[in-house]
Amino acid sequence: MRKIDLNADLGEGFGPWAMGDDAAMLDVVTSANIACGGHAGDPEVMHDTLRTAAARGVVVGAHPGYPDREGFGRRVIPMTPDAIIRMVAAQIGALAGVAALAGVPLRYVKAHGALANLAADRAEVATAIATAVAAQPGRLALLAISGTELEVQGRKAGLPVVAEVFADRAYQADGRLVPRGQPGAVLHDADQAAARMLRFVETGKMPVLGGGEIALQAGSICVHGDSPDAVAMARAVRSTLEKAGVTLCPFAGG
Template identity: 85%
Template sequence: MREIDLNADLGEGFGPWTMGDDAAMLDIVSSANLACGGHAGDAEVMFASLRQAAARGVVVGAHPGYADREGFGRRVIPMPPDAIARMVAAQVGALQGVAALAGVEVRYVKAHGALANLAADRAEVAAAIAVAVRDLPGRLALLAISGTELEVQGRKAGLPVVAEVFADRAYRADGRLVPREVPGAVLHDPEEVAARMLRFAETGRMPVLGGGEVALAARSVCVHGDSPGAVAMARALRKRLEGAGVAIRPFAGG
């Protein structure tokens, strides 16, 4: 693998409340998944994030999730698939509307948190998200967790689909993410993460919590912008990858 996208979940503040160091992360990543009013974000945060990304040449995607600010979108809110499709369409449309005012094009969609995890295994949820993305304007791409139902349903819907892996999350032997409540699920050491992802770039194999590896295919790597030490981790990861001759380029084009 001689090139890969580096993405981060950003724009996750709300009103006077901020989350992470978006400005620093935008100096490192090639794609930014911006919250669009569900789990986080509002019109002002969206606008500022869009303009900051554009100033740095970072490609922008929408990051819709459950409308659950208190739980940061990491709790499943029971909803029928049709309602999920409308929720996704409303949030992505909101970001597209603010992006029009900012002079920025939204290129792709990546589901957030509990919504993404549910869509990883539930075909009907994945299909609802894929159909919503397909029917929105802009010929949006879908960024999906590697090897999941969302990736499958996105391709069935005729979307441009790109698979991603997570730099700062542990994996199970079946290729799924280890739940956050499990010890060791979230990785914190920048050098460990950088070495792990360089090996993945070279071999396509991801270490499994408890031992072993699992084969995964991905064109994008995510670093969570809200994690402690996220900037140091993203910087170490980019330095290690570029030092090994792997170019950092947005999958959706600049």
């Protein structure tokens, strides 16, 4: 694996409330997952993020999540699969409408937070997300956590699916992310994260919290844009990979 995408969750502010340093992140990443007004984002934030991404040559995708601003989309909101389909479709549509005004094409969809984590193991949730994405014009790709049910159901729906791994999150032995509430779940050392990503690119193995490794496949690496360490970590990951001869490029068409 000598080329890989670097993505970040961006556009996660709302009104006067800012989240992360999107401008700096967009100088580093190759793909941007832009919040669609569910867990975060509003029309102005969407528009500004889309235009900045386009100016930097960064490919953009929709980042729908549970409509839970207070919990930042990291709490499960009980919903039927049909309701999830409509929710995801509506959020993609919201970003697509603003993107059309900005003259920026959407290329993919990545579920956010609790929605993505639930879809990792529950086929009906994964199928709902895949169904919503498949219904959109333009044959959008699906960015899914590596080794999850969402990856499986996305392919069953005929979508172009790309798997991702996380630079700033610890892994369990089953390939799932360590829940955020547990010690060691979130990594803060940029150099450590960068070295871990280089080893993953070279070997396909991801360290497991507590010892050992697990084999994963991925075409993209994520750095969460809301972390205070995000910019430093993204820069370290990109620099380390490029110095090792790895090409950073979008997984979806630019």
